[in-house]
Amino acid sequence: xxxxxxxxxxxxxxxxxxxxxxxxxxxxxxxxxxxxxxxxxxxxxxxxxxxxxxxxxxxxxxxxxxxxxxxxxxxxxxxxxxxxxxxxxxxxxxxxxxxxxxxxxxxxxxxxxxxxxxxxxxxxxxxxxxxxxxxxxxxxxxxxxxxxxxxxxxxxxxxxxxxxxxxxxxxxxxxxxxxxxxxxxxxxxxxxxxxxxxxxxxxxxxxxxxxxxxxxxxxx
Numbered sequence: 001x002x003x004x005x006x007x008x009x010x011x012x013x014x015x016x017x018x019x020x021x022x023x024x025x026x027x028x029x030x031x032x033x034x035x036x037x038x039x040x041x042x043x044x045x046x047x048x049x050x051x052x053x054x055x056x057x058x059x060x061x062x063x064x065x066x067x068x069x070x071x072x073x074x075x076x077x078x079x080x081x082x083x084x085x086x087x088x089x090x091x092x093x094x095x096x097x098x099x100x101x102x103x104x105x106x107x108x109x110x111x112x113x114x115x116x117x118x119x120x121x122x123x124x125x126x127x128x129x130x131x132x133x134x135x136x137x138x139x140x141x142x143x144x145x146x147x148x149x150x151x152x153x154x155x156x157x158x159x160x161x162x163x164x165x166x167x168x169x170x171x172x173x174x175x176x177x178x179x180x181x182x183x184x185x186x187x188x189x190x191x192x193x194x195x196x197x198x199x200x201x202x203x204x205x206x207x208x209x210x211x212x213x214x215x216x217x218x219x220x
Contacts, residue, residue: 001030001032001033001036001158002158002159004157004158005156005157005158005159005200007156007157012153012156012157013153014204015156015202015203015204016152016153016156016162016202017161017202017205018103018106018162018163018164019161019162019163019194019196019202020106020107020109020110020163021106021109021110022161022196022197022198023110023113023117023161023163023192023194023196023197024118024161024194024195024196024197025113025116025117025118025194027118027194027195028118029118029119029160029193029194029195033155033158033160034057034119034121034193036154036158037151037154037155037158037160038055038151040150040151040153040154041053041055041147041148041150041151041154042147043150044146044147044149044150045146046143046146046147047139047140047142047143048143050126050143052125052126052127052143052144053123053124053125053126053143053144053147053148054123054124054125054126054185055121055122055123055124055151056121056122056124056179056181057119057120057121058119058120058121058122058179059118059119063120063178063179064114064115064116064117064120065115066115066178067114067115067120067168067175067178067190068113068114068115068116068117069115070168070170070171070174070175071111071114071115071165071167071168071190072111072112072114073170073171074167074168074169074170074171075107075108075111075167076111077167077170078167079104079107079108085100085104086100086101086104093208095206096206096208099205099206110163110165110192111167114165114190114192117192117193117194118193118194119192119193119194120190120191120192120193121151121162121190121191121193122175122179122187122189122190122191123144123147123148123151123187123188123189123191124144124181124185124186124187124188125140125141125143125144125185125186125188126184126185127140127184127185127186128184128185128186129141129186140186141188144188145188148164148188148189148191151191152164152191155193156202159195159196159200160193160194160195160196161193161194161195161196162191162192162193163191163192164189164191165189165190165191165192166188166189166190167190168190169187169190172187175187
């Protein structure tokens, strides 16, 4: 196995990007690398020590292509006309508009090629939150999402690129049947995993003014 990348914790956290155009579709991902990432993911916090998370690792070409088709349909439904999306962005923040344009272009590329990613990881959680109170929803998702993010951080440290996506879930039931997922289990995402093109260096992403997101004591 290759050595871990030389990243300190802050670098790891700030450079684990949503990788789309730099996913290497031609190079297989070693199962041993994935297992190391899942070992890290299993150390994430979980409500009541439930450990109800599950990860479906999809390497079968036909299954990946079907998931990719459903993802592309979800992308088309969500974004429709990308130009219209850009037109509704805040005109007083040109940096944000420019960054969003790049993200949409990158997302369109992934929608066109999702089925080619050598590995799809479908994180799941036991228990459904359909029409459940907010407190229950927060508890269930809070028992899964830290593990998924830990998996993605571990993948980054090992030179792998990932991208958190959810748009295949417009076909949740079809995906459930395709993957044989029990009725009491929810899917949370579809994460393509691959080695990265052009090396393993990534920079922190452009973000809007930090003061915009920080609220002290009250929202206003």
